[in-house]
Amino acid sequence: MRLLGTDNKSLAEIQSRLYNMACTISVGATGTSMYVYVGGLQEHMDEALALAEEYVRTLKGDDEILAEYKQDLFKTRANAKLNQRANFNALMTYAMYGADAVRRMTLSDEQIAAMTSDDLVGRIRRMFDYEHEVVYYGPASQQQVEAIIAKHHKMPADPIAVKPLEVRYAYSLTPVNRVIVAPYDAKQIYYRQYANRGERFSTDNDAVIDLYNEYFSGNMNAIVFQEMREARGLAYSASAYLSEGAYADDPYYYVAFIATQNDKMRQAMEAFDEIINDMPVSQPAFDLAKQSLLQQLQAARTTGMGVINKYIDNRRKGLSEDRNIALYKALPDLTIDDIIAYQKSHVAGSTYTYLILGDPDDIDMDFLRSIAEVELVTTSDIFGY
Amino acid sequence: MLALCVALPAAVTARPAKSKGKQYTYRSVEGDPMQSRIYTLDNGLTVYMTVYREKPRIQTYIAVRVGAKNDPLETTGMAHYFEHLMFKGSEQFGTSDYAAEKPLLDSIEQLFEQYRRTDDDAERKAIYRQIDSLSNIASKIAIPNEYDKLMAVIGASGTNAWTSQDETVYTEDIPSNQIENWAKIQSDRFKHAVVRGFHTELETIYEEYNMSLTKDGNKVYYKMLEMLYPHHPYGMHTVLGRPEHLKNPSITNVINYYRSYYVPNNMAICLSGDFDPDEMIRVIDRYFGDMKPAAEIPALSFPREEPILSPREATVYGNDAEFLSIAWPIDGSSSIEDSDMASLAASILSNGKCGLLDVDIMQKQKMLDAEAYDDTNVDYGAMALYGYPKEGQSLDEVRSLLLAEVDKLRRGEFDASLIEATIANYKRAYMSYYESNRMRAMLFKNSFIAGTDWQTEVESLDRMAKITKDDIVAWVGRKMPADGYAVIYKLQGEDTSQKKIDKPQITPIETNRDAASQFLADVQSSEVEPLEPQFVDFDRDMAVVPLAEGVQMLYKRNEINDLFQMQYRIDLGTRYDPFI
Incomplete structure (x- = not known):
């Protein structure tokens, strides 16, 4: 959300203030967690934390910005499909988690088009309603840190429990040999074989x-x-x-x-x-x-x-x-x-899932067929969009 | 305290080391946060040291001031593939019998000379078959990967090397109790390198070359160099080299190259970690002190480029999404003024938060992505920008938008406070550099390759803090004139100019896995004072602190510097909810 300001401060104002303090605030997510990161010089931690709290709690959506963002997201996704590394990562995810998981982990074009501001901004504003954790590595003493957090961070009155284990996707097993080929026009293949017993x-x-x-x-x-x-x-x-x-x-x-x-x-x-x-x-x-x-x-x-x-x-x-x-x-x-x-x-x-990212017209498909029936997937299959 | 000396340059003192026997003098710079020592041995070898005792390890870089720009124009790619060959061993290791091996290697060298001078396809194939079979015989005497085994034996990590335009650098991260073994192995490797396993290594180089054909970013970069410095080697060939040269290599040229450039007065050893400098310099002198300096290092001469008077344009094709790249030529890292100015100008244009591109383009969603940066090589540098178009946006539009921001920079339409803020951000960056042995040693390496005095590195932030907005505007006016740039349109599509290198059939060579040279056996059985491992005790080393219901803190104290980092973490990620 590098595009939005808060109810009281514009984005440009926030970024400018951060740059002057030589501090960074970023909101992001990995496969397994979402986070707000704050870092920089300890002398500015107080102000930086105050700013981060304000940012998360009062992030202000904007429908025009959202509309433009959607267009850019479509373009970014389309660009990824052109890139060899991105294709290979997608193929590995597809093989490791399965087609079904890929579809559920990926937003479809329709879902993106239908996104509302609250879908995105709301998730950030409500972040701290969940059980969460504060990680601190810095020169301040434990007591000092507890004091700064108590000063700026509002604890959830009734924290929502997080049960991530229920919603994880399992790695797929490989009881029989499989061969999956995804197309990419290059003189080199990217190849992986994956076994899970x-x-x-x-x-x-x-x-x-x-x-x-x-x-x-x-x-x-x-x-x-x-x-x-x-x-x-x-x-x-x-x-x-x-x-x-x-x-x-x-x-x-x-x-x-x-x-x-x-x-x-x-x-x-x-x-x-x-x-x-x-x-x-x-x-x-x-x-x-x-x-x-x-x-x-x-x-x-x-x-x-x-x-x-x-x-x-x-x-x-x-x-x-x-x-x-x-x-x-x-x-x-x-x-x-x-x-x-x-x-x-x-x-x-072991039996493997053999993954090849390459040009089906330029690789030895007969040899692959001797291992198992070749599953030719499309770029859309592996990306999920 | 140091402010008292504001009118004088920071002192550069020569001090003798406190040690018995030979006296070693070193240079140091007052106010240096790394408290570095810079030694120069009698044979010209430079040794940079900074002590940092966080872990019982030492980051080492052995840097040679030679790179792709020094390739003979008839055999480009040499700096790079010689770097590969430096892993093949010496007269003492990588072989079970050098006396028997040498005549075979000499014959292979002769055959390659013949091969390059032959045009007829059938004749070439015949010569290559000879090379292949002789190499196979020679490989029975060789012991591949002994260098890697030696490094594994001493517990080194990150064994690697790289070649760029100006430098070839060999990296090892060693345990602090292995200094003697490390010095023994490295000195032998650099003093008595042997070119073996050449034709199989060539296969790997071809593979690397073929991989580069799908790297659009690299292709654009090389095109940019070609357009900015057409009369300098930077612009005349890539680091990997031309395919026709790679297919006609010369071992003779390689050996001459090694003898000309891999000499102590053209090299530096850069060290950061847990060691005693007085001990270290003695060990290094013992093993490297007898390397013979060259009377003269071949100098690179090139005609000065003419200023660009009107925009130079080019097109590059590749599979990836299209983008635009623009660049102005400037002086290289050997020019302190241009290095400082380019750094500040690039940060004013784009710093991820409030640079001109950030505010005018990114925050206003005018492009998919836009950034500016300074590119520095030793002889020339560049002020560069790139932009990724939105759906339906043309690259010409991208060009206009980027140039408009450079116009603003040139007219001084930016806040002067950006300069001070930028210096503060650089200070923060340096604080985290100093936490890492790799970065500390890298700063030495950069200074050596650029040929700048360490003092200029130490003073860099103080020096930059004195630069005013007027200074920057004047510099941009001189160095980034309105039409004095090169622009590259990276289009999406098949690159018909690229041809992969077809690899000839080669006979796999022996791995001789169980063989070991005496040299390896000696290192393996050498006695060193073992280090005691230290494990994490989570109760002692950090704290888990409940803050409120459903909220806890993981706390660890930073004893090193004033940087803090904090995260609020929730255990729900994109796999749970893709909207996140």
């Missing part, structure tokens, strides 16, 4: 997974980089690793990525298939990975906002302790056999 997250796995990832793909000396780039010259960037989700009940998933020229697609896919399923075994490489991981843990320090971010990440997973504590204890005892065993039981033989 529904395996539950547990910190018991931290050490073996971190070490597997370090050994397999952690570095420019790891297997993936060596095989895909160094040995075969297939790509400038390639990766393959096991990942965890954001929340405790998100299962692990496996992803491999490469950007390579169109006629190298088959070679790249076969190379991935080989090294992921039939993992090259090397004791020296393992020793290196282990040594590297231990050193990194020894020299790591979590400071500043990093502490709070770690706390929030932990909370999403229902954890209370710094995970590195157990990790550092468990790592020294792991052997290459542990990695091999984990790879055999949790990685090898």
